Amino acid sequence: MKRKIKVTRKQYETISRLYRFIGFSITVGLLVGFSFLIGKPIEFFMIFIPYFISKNFYSKQFHSSSLKHCFTLSLVVFAFALMAVVPSDFSITFSILLGLGIAFLSNKVGIVQCKLNDYDYIEPRYNQLVEFYNNATAPKPFNTDTCSVDELIARCNELHFSSENTELAVEFFIHKTKHSIIADRLCIDEKSVVMRKMRLKRKLNNK
DSSP states (O other): OOOOOOHHHHHHHHHHHHHHHHHHHHHHHHHHHHHHHHHHHHHHHHHHHHHOOOOOSSSSOOSSSSHHHHHHHHHHHHHHHHHHHHOTOOOOHHHHHHHHHHHHHHHHHHHHHHHHHHHHHHHHHHHHHHHHEEEEEEEOOOOOOOHHHHHHHHHHHTTOOOOHHHHHHHHTSSOOOHHHHHHHTTTSOOOHHHHHHHHHHHHOOOO
């Protein structure tokens, strides 16, 4: 049975820093070798030094889930930067700006990463999106006070209203025709017109 090795928090932090330093040294060593291989050692230092200095001015930086991933990502990013950068004979400024740009981009990605890892940040926003989607896609109940003429006619056809009742519904709820005018047209009293309007409204608004 293997015996577990106990370490203090201070010892763990020391080992962790040493582990990261070794990984950092290997990464830089490989990148230096690659820069000499493609003939751009000056450009590498003109990119890496501004990056290394400027990243300390940002509160957050992107962090991979493991040292192996960080090692691989750093190699890929700086290798592409070295291949993309113009030779120092033409411009040193471009190399410096490229290093600063990598640090800036790492900061922005790091901020997004922190927010994604923060459940308290994501959960309420996710609920807002779900609520917004449900409200946007849920069928809205028909309402005679807010409907358009096309919606009203479609609703009347859905309920199999007669042409007379459909015409009356348009007069009542779209044209807002006075009760007295409709009463004179139908030769009935205004009280009957009001009762007819209320019956139509209940049928139309009923789900």
